[in-house]
Amino acid sequence: MSVTQISVKDGEKIRRPRRGPGGRVAAIVVAIAVAAGVGIVVTDPFDASAKDTSVTGTAPTGLAQVSRGTLSARTLENGKLGYAGDYQVVNKASGTVTKLPATGQVVGQGKVLYRVDGKPVILLSGAVPVYRDLSWGMRGAEVRQLNAALVALRYATKDEIDPASDYFSWQTYYALRKLQDVVGLEETGDLPLGQAVFVPAEQIRVTKVNAVRGALAAAGSVVLHASSTARQVTVALNANQQSDIEVGDKVTISLPTGKTTPGMVSSVGKVATTEEDSTTVEVRIRPSRPRDTGTLDQAPVQVSIVTDTVKDVLSVPVNALLALAGGGYAVEVVEAGGAHRLIPVKTGLFDDSAGMVEVTGDGLAVDQSIVVPAS
Template sequence: MSAAQTPTEEQEVVPTRGKPRRRSGRRGLAVTVVVGIVIAGGVGVVVFDPFGREKQDTTSETTTETALAKVTKGTLSARTLENGTLGFAGDYQVVNKADGTVTELPAVGKVIPQGKVLYRVDGKPVILLQGPYVPAYRDLSWGMEGNDVRQLNAALVALKYATKSQIDPASDYFGRQTYYALKELQEKVGAEETGELPLGQVVFLPPEEVRITKVNAVAGDKAAGGGAFMQASSTDRQVTVALNANQQADVAVGDKVTITLPNGKSTPGVVSSVGKVATKENDKTTVDVRIKPSNPKVTGELDQAPVQVAIVSDTVEDVLSVPVNALLATAGGGYAVEVVDPGGEHRLVAVKTGLFDDSAGQVEVTGGGLEVDQKIVVPSS
């Protein structure tokens, strides 16, 4: 029995019952095929074949241990449990445009913020700048326009080499202030202070800072312009789940999740994207679901670490609920719970089921006469 089902009263004897089909939420449950009926001091069990075979009456005494739980009121959430991989968001190719000999490269795992030296060719710095629009593809100088100029202006303002009143970060024009701000950046990193940006002096990548994940070149290599020197990710933490493609509709952007980390601790997160292109591997078709941890610091720095993800697909508040294994399937096709009155008398109360909270082992119920803290019979573990 789970923690959510731990008995709080003395144990009694009633039959063990199975888990019925869920009425609502995005997940389905198996149909219960064993029906328990309280008969005086014993228990009658009627077994139904879900495939239509003849039913059989097997009324008998049982010595299965039971316990008492209570009807509770509160919030329930429907969840699906999936295996995931904890790592860093993004996968970027660092393409070199400088000619010469590679003289300095970063180590795998090193974090480099924009405005700092990414690597060196012929001893000259190649600078990382944030650029979400286009990669570097030409020399830039006073009077030029374009998206590459726009991202240069935005980077110079973000790095405080100019104020917003001096350079509009959304401007795509290389003007006087761009010239002076660029000279300050070049001085800071030890490059020649020309106020012009030659092709190969900067690498534009979307994140504000990158984490090196792979280095393809070695010091001393000939740096032929256009080669992919290394790979990088952002420093944003991310969990990726390879979800069965037929479950894609069960998960949506914004769904809340609970991430269980390798150290056993849990932390919340939110679904940030659900893949639309399926991948087939070893007869399994999946889509990638990406999750952003709400508190990235507690996830540590492990890369490609296995985690478990409980995705919340539906939530109900202020509802009555009982442990799932308190449900009895009745001969008429519905469900009931076995209530124990204050005087010790046992009786069946018909209920309708709502949302199932698998992680808590609880199910939403409605039924005449059910009240908070009422005692009900559940199987003992």
């Protein structure tokens, strides 16, 4: 059995592995040593003939236990908390702007968004721009979204109007008359160009008003900008990390209030943006409990994104790892009778938030006591 005598100088201590960028252990070779002139006799832990490795020393230490459970790897990023969507409301009506919403005002589908010559311009949900008058007998994508909006607003049932239909039927005509009556328009049953604006959201939050009350409403001009009312966190992620993040990854959002709330990655950008020597892609995160996030807009937050998970594995505190002179790592186990021995281990996934690392090694078992630096 080979034995190596290691002598140390005053003040030297056992060195634990440093962790490099990305939460991984840096690849370094470290000699094991203890304080104040005490030597360590080390049996090569990777020698097949070696059964135990005894360790003695006076460096202050504590004890932890080998655990079994689930670990998650995370990446910590800075983000901005706000509202999803950025919509431009384009005017199609002619006349004078007589009423506008206020910045921050929330307007729902079927409500009056602004007025031209005193007449309401209605907000409806839809992604297709309307470029013509809509009336009985017409077909098209704009008709389909009008039908869907009328059903969503309960001016017709699904039995009366198929929300997926692109045909302007008599049922569409009668449902539209009901809407016009509610908002104070003449009940024509037709939808003239400019009487409604379509935005791909059921509710919008006005973020900027471009038009001026009393000015002419130029056709094709942007009246206002808006977002949806859905809460969202955006992260400018380094483009090199794009492959590490996937839609559906779980997230913990640290709010400006000091509280945390869960979320999930809803989209990962595919187009990189370069700015000030930094190339990033946009990652969007949907909070699981939107009410927890309050109403702040463009508020700085931190997000911890779970990028990998392992279940039912043995783990130890990261600072329990000892980097061996011959390479690799070990943990120092304390037996029931008080004897100490080193067990060589292989590391797996690192859980940064928990300060734990997945380990495997012969002789390693759950609930074993292991040595860690004193806190």
